[in-house]
Amino acid sequence: MDSNEHDIYRAAIHGDRDAFEMIIHSSSRTLFAIAYGVLQNREEAEDVVQDTLVKAWKSRWRVRDPGKFPAWISTIARHRARDLARRRRPEPLPHDFESVETVEPRTEPGNADLNCEVQAALSQLPELHRLAVTLRYFEDLDYATIEQTLGLTNGALRGILGRALGIMRRKLKPALASIA
Amino acid sequence: MSTIHEQIDELLAADFHGELSATERDAFHAHLVDCADCRQAFQEEKTMHKILNETIADKKADTGFEQRMVSHFRDRVPQRPGLIQLITNLVRLRAVQLTAAAALLLSMVQVGRLITGETISPMVRREDGTSLQDSDAPKSAPGARRESVSPLAKTDTRARGADDVSANTVSSTTVAGMLAQNPAPPPAQDKAESRAPATKLKKSETKDERSQTETTTSESPESPSTNPGPTTNRKLVRNATAELEVASFEEAVQKITGFVAEDKGYVSTSSSEKQANGKLRGEIVVKVLPDNLDRFLLKLRGLGELKNQALTTEDVTKQYFDTESRMKNARLMEQRLIEILKTKSKDVADLLEVEKELGRVREEIETMQGELKFMDSQVQFATVTVQLAEKNMNVPAAFLLKERAQLALFATEVEKTYNEIKALASPKVQITNAQINRDNTGRVSAYVYMLIAPEESEAIIARVKGMARVENFQVQTERVSQGGDGLGENAKTERDKVVLNITVSREEQEQPLQQTTLRIRSSEVNDRTKQLRELAEKQSGRIRSSSFSRDSNGREYANISLRVPMKNYSALMQSLNALGKVEDVTVRRDDRPDSQVNQAEAPADVTIQVYSQGNIVSEETGIVATLRRTIGQGASALMWSARMIGVALAFLAPWILAIFGVGWVMRRISRARHARKQHAEEEGGVS
Numbered sequence: 013m014d015s016n017e018h019d020i021y022r023a024a025i026h027g028d029r030d031a032f033e034m035i036i037h038s039s040s041r042t043l044f045a046i047a048y049g050v051l052q053n054r055e056e057a058e059d060v061v062q063d064t065l066v067k068a069w070k071s072r073w074r075v076r077d078p079g080k081f082p083a084w085i086s087t088i089a090r091h092r093a094r095d096l097a098r099r100r101r102p103e104p105l106p107h108d109f110e111s112v113e114t115v116e117p118r119t120e121p122g123n124a125d126l127n128c129e130v131q132a133a134l135s136q137l138p139e140l141h142r143l144a145v146t147l148r149y150f151e152d153l154d155y156a157t158i159e160q161t162l163g164l165t166n167g168a169l170r171g172i173l174g175r176a177l178g179i180m181r182r183k184l185k186p187a188l189a190s191i192a
Numbered sequence: 193m194s195t196i197h198e199q200i201d202e203l204l205a206a207d208f209h210g211e212l213s214a215t216e217r218d219a220f221h222a223h224l225v226d227c228a229d230c231r232q233a234f235q236e237e238k239t240m241h242k243i244l245n246e247t248i249a250d251k252k253a254d255t256g257f258e259q260r261m262v263s264h265f266r267d268r269v270p271q272r273p274g275l276i277q278l279i280t281n282l283v284r285l286r287a288v289q290l291t292a293a294a295a296l297l298l299s300m301v302q303v304g305r306l307i308t309g310e311t312i313s314p315m316v317r318r319e320d321g322t323s324l325q326d327s328d329a330p331k332s333a334p335g336a337r338r339e340s341v342s343p344l345a346k347t348d349t350r351a352r353g354a355d356d357v358s359a360n361t362v363s364s365t366t367v368a369g370m371l372a373q374n375p376a377p378p379p380a381q382d383k384a385e386s387r388a389p390a391t392k393l394k395k396s397e398t399k400d401e402r403s404q405t406e407t408t409t410s411e412s413p414e415s416p417s418t419n420p421g422p423t424t425n426r427k428l429v430r431n432a433t434a435e436l437e438v439a440s441f442e443e444a445v446q447k448i449t450g451f452v453a454e455d456k457g458y459v460s461t462s463s464s465e466k467q468a469n470g471k472l473r474g475e476i477v478v479k480v481l482p483d484n485l486d487r488f489l490l491k492l493r494g495l496g497e498l499k500n501q502a503l504t505t506e507d508v509t510k511q512y513f514d515t516e517s518r519m520k521n522a523r524l525m526e527q528r529l530i531e532i533l534k535t536k537s538k539d540v541a542d543l544l545e546v547e548k549e550l551g552r553v554r555e556e557i558e559t560m561q562g563e564l565k566f567m568d569s570q571v572q573f574a575t576v577t578v579q580l581a582e583k584n585m586n587v588p589a590a591f592l593l594k595e596r597a598q599l600a601l602f603a604t605e606v607e608k609t610y611n612e613i614k615a616l617a618s619p620k621v622q623i624t625n626a627q628i629n630r631d632n633t634g635r636v637s638a639y640v641y642m643l644i645a646p647e648e649s650e651a652i653i654a655r656v657k658g659m660a661r662v663e664n665f666q667v668q669t670e671r672v673s674q675g676g677d678g679l680g681e682n683a684k685t686e687r688d689k690v691v692l693n694i695t696v697s698r699e700e701q702e703q704p705l706q707q708t709t710l711r712i713r714s715s716e717v718n719d720r721t722k723q724l725r726e727l728a729e730k731q732s733g734r735i736r737s738s739s740f741s742r743d744s745n746g747r748e749y750a751n752i753s754l755r756v757p758m759k760n761y762s763a764l765m766q767s768l769n770a771l772g773k774v775e776d777v778t779v780r781r782d783d784r785p786d787s788q789v790n791q792a793e794a795p796a797d798v799t800i801q802v803y804s805q806g807n808i809v810s811e812e813t814g815i816v817a818t819l820r821r822t823i824g825q826g827a828s829a830l831m832w833s834a835r836m837i838g839v840a841l842a843f844l845a846p847w848i849l850a851i852f853g854v855g856w857v858m859r860r861i862s863r864a865r866h867a868r869k870q871h872a873e874e875e876g877g878v879s
Contacts (some may be wrong), residue, residue: 027277033262040261044253054251061261066268073285127247130240148209148246155211170211174202181201183238188236 021078032072036065041151049146049179050093051100052135060096064089069096083163090143103174124189133180141176144169196223200230203239239583288388299844304842307835338398404716427567427586429506430482430574432489438496441472441582449580450475451491455484457573463581469589471582479573492578512567519560591685595646596668597653600695604661609696610638612659620645621652638696646687654696661793672846705758707780708765711801714772717748720802726751727767750802759792768800818869 024032025180043064047057068085075084134142140162147158164172181188196203196219203220206212212220215261224231271277282288437445441464452459464474480488489501489565529550533543602611610628618621625641644652657665670686714720721740728735733756740750767776 027280029271033265036262036265037258040251040258044257048251056254058257058260059251062264062268065261065265069265069269091573093815096621126243129249130243134244144249145244149244150252170202170206173209174205177205177237177240178201181233181240184240188239 018078021075021081025075025078025081027072032069035081035085039085040065042082042147042153043085045097045147045150046086046089046161047093048150050090050139050144052131053096057093057102058097060089064090067092077089082161086161087163091115094139126184129184129187130180133183136183137176137179141172142177144172145176145180148173196220197227197230204234208237208241222651243259243544257851279422280769291835293849294470297849300842300845302842303835303838307839307842318748321488321540321543321750420758426507427509428510429567429570430485430503431506431576432485432574433501433577433579434489434492434498434505435500435581436496437499437581439583440655441474441580444495444580445476447504448478448492451488452478452480455480455488457481457484457488460575471584473581474579476580478576478578480576482571482574485574485576492576496583502724508567508571512564512571515560515563515567519557519564522553522557522560526550526557529553547771560756588676592672592674592688593685594670594688595649595690596670597649597690598664598666598668598695599653599662599692600664600697601656601660602663602699602700603696606636606638606696608661608696610640613640613656613694613696616642616652616655620648636698638694640694640696642692642694644690644692646690649690650693653692656692660696661699661702663697699795702795703782704755705794706761706796706856707782707799708778708797709801710768710777711775711803712768713775713805714802715804717750717802717804720771721750721752724768724800724802725769727764728754728756729755729772731764731767733760733764733798748804750801751803753797753799754799756794757792758794761798764798772802 020034023034040061044057047060047064048054051057051060060075064085068088075081084149134145137145143162144158147153147161153161155173156166158164159166159169162169195697203212203216207217207220215235224234274342283292377659436444445464447460449459457478460479462474462476464472466472478488485503489503492498529546532546533550536542601609610626614626615624622643623640624643626639628636632638672688712720717740721738725735733754736753736755738750740748742748
């Protein structure tokens with residue numbers, strides 16, 4: 013993060029609306045990607061982004077270190093999206109990878125639309141993995157930015173993304189093979 | 193190679209995302225060439241990457257998304273005016289929050305302190321005991337305690353001193369010690385008195401000659417003859433004075449002369465004078481031998497009551513012997529000069545000189561001889577001055593009876609009465625002061641002061657009393673003794689001139705015998721008032737004052753004050769009933785049983801208020817007033833409860849803040865723990 017960005021975050025924390033609007037411009041897409049990653053629904057994701065921004069403005073004074081502002085606002089978005097998802101689906105999201113694998117029904121591959129299949133595979137990933145994939149493909153962000161946004165340690169994302177894409181690849185293997 | 197194969201998922205993803213370093217990529221691509229499985233995976237990954245890019249592209253946020261978000265944000269969070277913004281921002285600053293909390297706490301404590309009236313005074317201030325705030329009993333205690341030490345000690349010493357006086361115990365040393373610390377009035381005198389109660393002689397002696405030599409004090413009457421050794425060498429001049437009250441002067445003088453003869457002394461002078469009341473007073477100067485002085489004084493006490501006695505001793509030893517040795521020298525000188533005169537009688541001038549010198553020396557010798565003789569005579573005889581006075585010296589010779597009379601009159605015509613009184617003047621009735629005062633309100637009063645010969649006084653006073661109505665008459669009699677005070681059995685009493693002070697005032701000023709106030713309610717105030725006036729005139733009453741008023745509520749009031757003679761009072765009261773309903777009757781009667789007032793003619797005051805009932809509800813009782821009072825009381829009750837809440841908060845605030853602080857820390861801890869667990873879960877889900 014360069015010093016300019018840092019200053020903007022600091023100004024926003026101290027109540028500068030213009031600075032905050034600049035932040036909206038720069039990070040709302042990322043937030044949208046996060047929300048979509050959790051919810052897999054555009055309308056709901058947009059609502060979540062709006063709520064997140066308002067909430068962030070109202071409680072901005074809680075952030076003491078301006079450098080942590082992006083991670084903080086992402087966390088808000090993630091929590092709100094998760095709340096919404098929980099309300100929508102009373103049953104808990106499948107967190108455990110093993111259970112996902114066993115529960116997941118083997119639909120007939122190849123015949124159906126490949127896009128839908130990719131979508132399904134994506135939605136069955138654990139949340140963190142799904143978020144990583146969404147952020148990467150939505151906004152084409154580099155690994156460092158994604159790590160910062162999700163509050164991950166340096167270099168952790170490479171493993172997470174690798175695992176996520178690996179799972180998807182294995183799941184979609186027949187369909188992919190047919191295309192290839 | 194094997195590591196690359198195992199990490200194929202990660203490397204594939206990173207390769208497509210362009211996140212591999214150059215060396216990594218080279219190694220990876222080299223492996224792909226070697227490994228068929230991995231090549232297969234690379235192909236699949238490539239396809240999937242493409243599909244993902246395509247599918248997600250149309251799920252992406254549209255181009256106007258950011259703008260939409262901003263406008264939405266503006267709608268939901270409206271811009272507040274600058275000041276409020278500033279305040280809300282300020283409030284969110286941690287430092288401001290802390291300051292505000294501290295200020296709140298402080299103010300609560302202050303309020304509580306104000307209300308409970310308690311002071312938070314540190315112990316240090318108590319110790320110095322000079323704090324201005326500390327004015328109440330517990331606070332002034334230290335100062336008082338510190339001070340109380342000395343008074344305690346004082347009283348203690350005094351008490352002990354008293355004990356000493358009565359018991360003569362050894363504890364006097366402690367008293368002395370205490371007294372050294374406290375320069376309080378020392379009871380030394382009392383002690384001395386109590387120590388030697390046997391004779392007052394010693395008291396006076398010790399008092400007067402404490403500073404003198406031991407030998408002087410050793411001449412106390414207890415040991416005059418047993419201890420004569422040192423006195424023989426000493427030349428002491430002793431003088432005594434005594435004041436006696438005796439039954440008969442002549443007898444006392446006789447006795448004293450007898451005593452003196454017994455003790456081989458003589459009466460040097462005696463004088464006496466006779467008082468107006470026939471009593472004698474005098475003085476005798478007696479010379480006695482010093483050794484017999486004390487015995488003589490003791491005898492004197494037998495003559496009558498000793499009022500006063502003093503004994504002084506003057507030591508002239510040194511002076512005596514000085515003079516004596518100087519005289520010896522002068523004698524030697526005289527011898528020498530005589531010899532010179534005898535042997536060397538050649539030069540006439542020298543002879544004359546020697547003769548002259550001889551004359552001077554002889555003169556000196558004579559003077560010194562005279563001095564020595566005088567001293568001898570002084571020492572040889574002690575001088576006692578006795579003052580004698582007969583008993584009841586102050587019995588008065590005569591009494592004068594002074595009478596002073598004061599007479600207050602009420603007259604219808606002050607001036608006429610005044611002139612009548614003045615006409616009484618005659619050689620036996622002297623007017624010392626007469627004046628008549630008339631002030632601008634028309635009030636007239638007169639004063640006449642006169643002196644009347646005693647035999648005429650009764651008749652004159654009776655005549656003046658007959659001129660007008662008497663309000664008050666006082667006689668004061670005083671018996672003045674002449675030539676002394678006390679009771680004189682034989683003294684005769686004379687009547688002096690009688691002083692008579694007369695005050696004449698107009699009848700109007702007379703205090704009424706009876707005062708009545710009443711109210712009459714009637715709708716026609718004016719008519720009733722007129723009727724009332726007529727009624728009063730019929731009963732020979734006089735209207736003293738009247739007033740009429742109408743207030744804002746439409747009520748009319750007429751106040752009438754009138755005076756009637758007592759004999760017509762009841763008739764008037766009966767006739768009043770015809771005017772309307774009589775209310776609130778108050779009667780006050782000042783009975784003066786001893787005064788010579790003519791009851792029937794004495795004035796009675798009646799104050800009547802005639803009033804009408806107003807139609808309008810007054811401001812004091814209306815619904816608005818009730819409402820006003822209710823609100824006022826409610827407000828004061830609210831203020832009171834707010835004050836009480838302040839007190840409660842002042843006591844509770846520190847605890848509440850402490851509890852909140854602990855709660856806040858606990859929440860932080862639990863939240864941190866929760867976040868760590870969640871993180872671990874997410875991580876654990878992957879690995």
